[in-house]
Amino acid sequence: MRHKKKQNRMHRPKTMAQEADRHELYQKAVQSPDADVEFFTERFEQLRNRPALRLREDFCGTALLATTWVKSDPERTAVGVDLDGATLGWGRQRNIEPFQEELGERLELIEGDVREADAAPADITCAMNFSYCVFTTRDALRSYFEAARRGLRSDGIFIAELYGGTEAIDILEEERELDDFTYVWDQERYNPLDHSTTCHIHFDFDDGSRIEKAFTYEWRLWTIPELRELLLEAGFADVRVFWEEVEADEDDDEDDEDAMMSGTGEYVEVTELDENQESWLVYLVALA
């Protein structure tokens, strides 16, 4: 009897969650590699008066950004570094092999620790999606920043992404609907005593199924001044801060204080980030 039941269950059609691929959903929901490449290209030109050719993507995951970088210019090369061999394998299969001819030998993936991986020096090294927040002590984070600096050319730049604002230090769940699924950002825990935070990404589907905790992060949520201090201690010469300009959503009344603000994709340098917003995203750009 038992055996039979099990078989029946196996023949049941799969839910949308079961058929979905979490890496693919992540790339769609979270990443915007074209915008990143554009931002990196413009920043480097502006700061260094020459084109950036080589990118190092730390915590690269599926290496979507590194791949996009290499595709953007035939002279460009990239290296991606990540601890997770399975995720790198997914990226190799899905992001790299289909474009093998175009990419040639210009893209290298290293399975290893971002603090130790050895690769040819880069013009730009980036740490996106807040991944460096896995380093929870000043010493650990400084040693990562030192390694990032060692891995750069003499006029290289290091770019790290950070989120913050009053909602970043609260418990909350935020949904964003995409074409065929809903992305859920879940800040489950935040401890103001040590700034540790536990966050999850869930994916919800139209048939009611869900990929619960598709990704889980145990981070220390660093602040801008803390990162700036550590980057300077790690030997960087200067740190600039850029943040995304926001505008009120078209549907909302602009005079309404509660109007939802959306990012415009345009980044401006900030010296005074007056008036903390509920939620903001910045790039810290450190000059070697």
Place this chain on the structure above:
Amino acid sequence: MAAADAGTFRARMSRAESTLRRTMASQADRHALYEQAVQDPERDVRFFSRVYRRLRGRDALRLREDFCGTAALCHAWAQSMPERTAVGIDLCQETMDWGTRRWIEPAGEEVASRIALVHGDVREARGPKADLACGLNFSYNCFKTRAELREYFEAARAGLDKDGLFFIDLLGGMESMIEGVTDNDQGDFIYRWEQARFNARTHELLCYIHFVFPDGSEIRRAYTYDWRLWTAPELRGLLLEAGFSKVHFYWEKTDREGDGTGVFYEPSFVENQEIWWTYMAAEA
């Protein structure tokens, strides 16, 4: 011409009015209002004494109050036990003079002889080593770089006995990092806390205390604070770098209504709140 005349007329009127009836603001004393609205020195003395006794197994006798202002805490400390002595340090002589007139002289020679007020920088002051030192009302936030704040913490430790304790209070929560105004009704006046500017890039926070009176008069910007709002893990890290051996966080227990009970415990995790303030203690 007409506008100028109107202006002159208004000026003359307000001068005339002021001779007839002085506003409540003009008769108030900002230090007295501050003490009433912000400070609770007896509570601080009780809390510090209890923690010291628990950690050290004896009574703390000698207190150093950094950024002492009117030295209300020094006074409460000296009053709490006849063996206790206190030294207060502040950059502002005028405020300490006010405190001397308000607290120390009226307390009588016996108590006054156990309190010393020093005009100087908290990073430089010297004197006999204290059992207990404190930097309250978030005043250390005037040090905006790690090097400056570490230097202050090192000085605080250097001024402590080998088993001394150093207390600070800290401010945090979601609303500590936004601009806004909070009113607190004190009965005969309103204590108004204004966070005029917060810079997320530097964590610089510009704040004012205003006092507002029932007759509509105000003491605007009675106090101005140009701070870096240091966070709990930063303070903990800097205290350890400055040589303190152990850092404790205390958190006030709340009752069913969410009001403070005056009882503190040591949590390793708390849920963030809109606004909170609490104590840290560092062991020399």
